[in-house]
Amino acid sequence: MPITQLPNKYCAVHTEPNFCTARLQELFKHPPLETMTTFHSLNYYTLLLITEGKGKHNIDYTDYEYSKGTLLAIRRNQVHRFYKSDAKGYLIFFKEDFLNRYLNDAEVAQSIQAFNELLTSPKTQIENQELVEIIKLAQGLEMEATFISDEYSNRINRSLLHVLLSLVHRIKSRGFNKVELNNNLQEFIKFQNLVEKNYHKTKKVEDYADMMGFSSKKLNSIVNFISNKPVKAFIDEVVIIKAKRNILHTNMSAKEVAFKLGFNDPANFYKYFKKHTSYTPETFKKTEKV
Numbered sequence: 001m002p003i004t005q006l007p008n009k010y011c012a013v014h015t016e017p018n019f020c021t022a023r024l025q026e027l028f029k030h031p032p033l034e035t036m037t038t039f040h041s042l043n044y045y046t047l048l049l050i051t052e053g054k055g056k057h058n059i060d061y062t063d064y065e066y067s068k069g070t071l072l073a074i075r076r077n078q079v080h081r082f083y084k085s086d087a088k089g090y091l092i093f094f095k096e097d098f099l100n101r102y103l104n105d106a107e108v109a110q111s112i113q114a115f116n117e118l119l120t121s122p123k124t125q126i127e128n129q130e131l132v133e134i135i136k137l138a139q140g141l142e143m144e145a146t147f148i149s150d151e152y153s154n155r156i157n158r159s160l161l162h163v164l165l166s167l168v169h170r171i172k173s174r175g176f177n178k179v180e181l182n183n184n185l186q187e188f189i190k191f192q193n194l195v196e197k198n199y200h201k202t203k204k205v206e207d208y209a210d211m212m213g214f215s216s217k218k219l220n221s222i223v224n225f226i227s228n229k230p231v232k233a234f235i236d237e238v239v240i241i242k243a244k245r246n247i248l249h250t251n252m253s254a255k256e257v258a259f260k261l262g263f264n265d266p267a268n269f270y271k272y273f274k275k276h277t278s279y280t281p282e283t284f285k286k287t288e289k290v
Helices: 096-100 105-115 128-148 153-173 178-198 205-212 216-227 231-249 254-260 266-277 281-288
Strands: 019-023 045-052 055-059 062-066 070-074 080-082 088-094 123-125
Touching: 019 128, 019 153, 045 128, 055 070, 062 070, 070 105, 088 128, 088 153, 096 105, 096 153, 105 153, 123 153, 128 153, 178 205, 178 216, 178 231, 205 216, 205 231, 216 231, 231 254, 231 266, 231 281, 254 266, 254 281, 266 281
Parallel strands: none
Antiparallel strands: 019 088, 045 070, 045 088, 055 062, 055 080, 070 123
């Protein structure tokens, strides 16, 4: 599926191509509405903050209901779609390059962990004073990017965006033991990268434990702590997301998708897909086709 670039009407006024803001309610007033309400991906990290009203947004084929205080974090190039609604809110788009001019590599990597959908839910519900603070930051980003837009605006917005992402990271990390989180996060990300690279070769827990140099028990402990799911469930989730993307956004047959995902027998892929989605590949494609 080709990458959909941001509509020119939102970024034409900005001198910074790696950062942009928009209002949700404005998004629905102008074309290309049909692009935004069908499955697509953007070459930007996206924050969607709801300030008024209710609705839903689909990320990787899962619908997330939203209301005032909902923050959705959508990873760069992640498949998603808008649903038309009367809700109001802010959209903030950025690329790593925008932050790289202000932060070092480690700080950038930590900042974008809020967008790691396999590490934490894309949806965060924010309330009370924290919501007030985040709305103020969103307003500040919009003001600098859209209305002031002088030689100081990019530097100010890098700082504001870093503060916003740090607050989101704090909220999402709440409830974790900070020592265990710091000790396990690096290993979890290494494991996640291995799955993304090798899911078509192996789906066995013990194979990934061997790659990590761990016992299966230790790997399960790390993955359970960070993602709240066992290793096998995590691997299956990655495979199903890849399967859905190939079924919906390529011309491959279910048999071809099966082979691409590493299934030697397409019948096993059919059983696997139906077990995890309750659909056959063909039924899923008909159900999700827009």
